[in-house]
Amino acid sequence: MSRLLSADRIVGVILLILCCLFTYFAFDLAKTIPPFFKNQPMRVDTLPRILGVAGIIASVVTIIAPTTGAKSAPEHKQLKESQDRMADLSFANFGQAKWGQLVAMIALMIVYSTYLRAGGFIPSTFFLLLFGSIILGERRWVAMVLVSIIAPLAIWLLVTYVLDRTIPPLPRALMDMMRG
Amino acid sequence: MLDGILTGLSAAFTFQAIGLVVLGCLIGSFIGMVPGLGPMQVIAIMIPVAVGIGDPSVAMIMLAGVYYGAVFGGSTSSILINAPGVASTVATSFDGYPMARKGFAGKALTIAAISSFAGGTIGAILLTLAAKPLADVALLFQSPEYLAVMIVGMTAVAAFGERGRAYKAVLMVIFGMILASIGEGSQFANRPRFTFGYVPLQDGISSITLIMGLFAVPEAFFLILDPKRGQYKGDGQSKEINNMRINAQEAKEMAPVIGRQSILGFLIGVMPGAGATIASLMGYAMERNIAPKAKREEFGKGSLRGLTAPETANNAASTGSFVPMLTLGIPGSGTTAILLVALISLGVQPGPALINDNPDIFWGIIISMYFGNVVLLILNYPLIPYIAKLLAVPRTFLIPFVLFFSMVGAYLVSQNPTELYTMIVLGVVTTLLRLAKFPIAPIVIGFILGIRMEDNLGRALTDPDYTGFSFIWERPMTLVFLLIAAAMLFYPMIEGRLARRDRKKARDSQVNQD
Numbered sequence: 001m002s003r004l005l006s007a008d009r010i011v012g013v014i015l016l017i018l019c020c021l022f023t024y025f026a027f028d029l030a031k032t033i034p035p036f037f038k039n040q041p042m043r044v045d046t047l048p049r050i051l052g053v054a055g056i057i058a059s060v061v062t063i064i065a066p067t068t069g070a071k072s073a074p075e076h077k078q079l080k081e082s083q084d085r086m087a088d089l090s091f092a093n094f095g096q097a098k099w100g101q102l103v104a105m106i107a108l109m110i111v112y113s114t115y116l117r118a119g120g121f122i123p124s125t126f127f128l129l130l131f132g133s134i135i136l137g138e139r140r141w142v143a144m145v146l147v148s149i150i151a152p153l154a155i156w157l158l159v160t161y162v163l164d165r166t167i168p169p170l171p172r173a174l175m176d177m178m179r180g
Numbered sequence: 181m182l183d184g185i186l187t188g189l190s191a192a193f194t195f196q197a198i199g200l201v202v203l204g205c206l207i208g209s210f211i212g213m214v215p216g217l218g219p220m221q222v223i224a225i226m227i228p229v230a231v232g233i234g235d236p237s238v239a240m241i242m243l244a245g246v247y248y249g250a251v252f253g254g255s256t257s258s259i260l261i262n263a264p265g266v267a268s269t270v271a272t273s274f275d276g277y278p279m280a281r282k283g284f285a286g287k288a289l290t291i292a293a294i295s296s297f298a299g300g301t302i303g304a305i306l307l308t309l310a311a312k313p314l315a316d317v318a319l320l321f322q323s324p325e326y327l328a329v330m331i332v333g334m335t336a337v338a339a340f341g342e343r344g345r346a347y348k349a350v351l352m353v354i355f356g357m358i359l360a361s362i363g364e365g366s367q368f369a370n371r372p373r374f375t376f377g378y379v380p381l382q383d384g385i386s387s388i389t390l391i392m393g394l395f396a397v398p399e400a401f402f403l404i405l406d407p408k409r410g411q412y413k414g415d416g417q418s419k420e421i422n423n424m425r426i427n428a429q430e431a432k433e434m435a436p437v438i439g440r441q442s443i444l445g446f447l448i449g450v451m452p453g454a455g456a457t458i459a460s461l462m463g464y465a466m467e468r469n470i471a472p473k474a475k476r477e478e479f480g481k482g483s484l485r486g487l488t489a490p491e492t493a494n495n496a497a498s499t500g501s502f503v504p505m506l507t508l509g510i511p512g513s514g515t516t517a518i519l520l521v522a523l524i525s526l527g528v529q530p531g532p533a534l535i536n537d538n539p540d541i542f543w544g545i546i547i548s549m550y551f552g553n554v555v556l557l558i559l560n561y562p563l564i565p566y567i568a569k570l571l572a573v574p575r576t577f578l579i580p581f582v583l584f585f586s587m588v589g590a591y592l593v594s595q596n597p598t599e600l601y602t603m604i605v606l607g608v609v610t611t612l613l614r615l616a617k618f619p620i621a622p623i624v625i626g627f628i629l630g631i632r633m634e635d636n637l638g639r640a641l642t643d644p645d646y647t648g649f650s651f652i653w654e655r656p657m658t659l660v661f662l663l664i665a666a667a668m669l670f671y672p673m674i675e676g677r678l679a680r681r682d683r684k685k686a687r688d689s690q691v692n693q694d
Binding site: 007008010011012015019022025029032040041042043044045046047048051052054055058059061062065066097098099101102105106109110112113114116117125128129132133136137138143147151155159162163164165167 | 228229232345347348350351354355357358361366368369371373374401404405406407574575576577579580581583584587588591592595597600601604608612613615616617618630633634637638641642648680
């Protein structure tokens with residue numbers, strides 16, 4: 001059962017579905033092409049059609065390919081060890097991973113993305129860094145607050161004066177009020 | 181060539197460029213030392229700064245400095261705490277860490293620094309010699325050849341990158357090309373595609389957002405998921421750095437290893453998809469195999485040859501990987517793909533014309549390699565004991581910062597939250613793909629080459645000299661390239677099948693004997 005449901009196959013099936021959808025939309029593009037362009041040898045949908053079909057074939061190969069055996073044997077123990085050490089988490093040690101922290105961090109990133117413009121760069125980043133550390137279990141409050149104040153200020157100065165880019169530093173409402 | 185070198189020297193030896201190379205090397209070394217963060221992540225984070233600089237030659241020179249710094253930083257953490265920042269420095273820890281444990285951390289760092297310097301410099305000399313003739317040949321190419329060479333590049337990345345599982349890499353290349361086809365891309369796509377009426381998608385996915393989402397964000401996610409990431413075998417203690425000198429006999433033993441591994445590493449680096457990791461592991465294995473018996477037994481216990489070989493080979497290979505990038509505009513590795521993103525973001529069109537259209541950038545990058553190596557040796561190396569003390573940045577501070585820098589980088593592209601959402605989605609998808617052991621570098625290579633492939637395919641198909649795809653058999657060079665691509669793609673699959681059949685045969689014969 002586990003061999004039938006390998007990670008390769010799960011990803012293969014998901015990508016197969018996506019490639020089928022992409023191929024459908026690629027062929028659907030023909031409807032939007034004006035008559036004059038319809039007989040051109042290269043059209044807006046030429047490469048997407050090729051990609052869609054190639055994607056379907058590659059996904060199917062990924063699904064039907066044997067899950068074991070093709071790996072090249074590492075030349076000696078240390079090479080094997082190096083592969084293991086640089087490997088990402090595998091499905092085997094899923095349980096010990098800090099999934100809760102990851103989900104909380106992704107939620108924090110989404111909130112930051114949504115309110116960055118309205119909340120202003122410096123206050124939003126203060127909360128991102130502070131709550132980011134809290135999520136990861138940090139409790140040295142003085143260090144956290146200091147870092148979360150100094151870093152956004154320093155980066156804002158760098159972006160504004162060195163990179164010459166404008167990011168509103170404070171909440172929009174406050175900026176409007178200051179402008180009068 | 182002399183003119184070119186002089187142009188490069190004048191681009192690289194300005195006050196601003198020198199300052200930025202030094203800064204780049206320092207930032208690269210520091211971040212490269214952090215376990216988990218390697219050249220790809222550091223360069224990705226630094227691209228917005230490079231784009232902000234504006235001058236492409238100076239910006240690329242700085243990024244090249246960041247690159248060498250990060251490779252060197254990775255070696256330092258491999259030696260001192262047995263935590264390689266990236267795969268290409270894993271082989272360094274085989275003998276570097278045992279040497280440090282024996283109390284020779286200073287000596288190990290010196291050997292690593294000299295080997296890196298020599299490998300990088302010899303690589304840069306070979307690149308100087310090879311770049312111009314290769315670019316001249318590439319100038320003869322027309323659209324069909326470009327198209328075919330791009331297909332060869334992509335296939336090589338798939339075939340060499342993932343032995344026996346090339347189809348996974350091919351799938352990732354196609355995934356990258358599909359992402360590139362969103363929005364207005366190619367000149368032949370005369371209207372936005374696959375945007376579903378959503379205006380912010382009309383410009384397509386920004387390449388900066390893509391590399392943040394593919395490389396920086398997932399690395400932070402893995403650091404969150406696995407608090408012990410990158411620190412598996414070490415005792416977590418920084419080793420005391422004392423005597424950094426090596427003696428004449430040791431230098432004599434290192435010299436032939438450096439000579440061999442510089443050339444081998446460079447050649448491996450030139451091949452798309454092979455890169456620094458394979459070069460360092462092959463270099464290590466080769467030196468172990470050819471060493472006299474007494475020396476062979478030292479391997480894994482703090483061997484001087486075992487440390488010199490991977491350090492030389494990975495730096496020479498890093499330099500070698502610039503050959504296809506600079507001469508053909510085709511990235512052979514994830515790192516050069518990211519550098520290519522930087523080049524494109526700076527408004528420079530990569531390809532064989534680069535050497536003539538922008539000689540200051542072309543030669544500036546090459547000259548900055550010599551310069552970066554010198555900076556690493558004379559400036560970074562004495563500072564290593566001090567920088568190493570900063571290694572103890574807790575992950576509770578490090579991770580929010582990595583995410584913050586990635587988000588600011590993506591936000592600066594167009595100051596639109598859509599960029600950030602796209603980056604988060606890409607980060608999550610990449611994390612899942614990495615969990616399923618799918619290679620990620622082919623995605624960015626497919627993304628970068630996708631639009632350019634479409635342009636070249638369009639030009640070839642609309643060329644009145646050919647009917648439809650007849651350019652494939654009417655232009656011999658195109659046909660040869662495509663046959664090479666097919667051979668590279670199918671050989672590993674056939675090889676895997678043959679290996680399985682042999683194993684099955686062996687098993688069957690054993691069963692029969694029993």
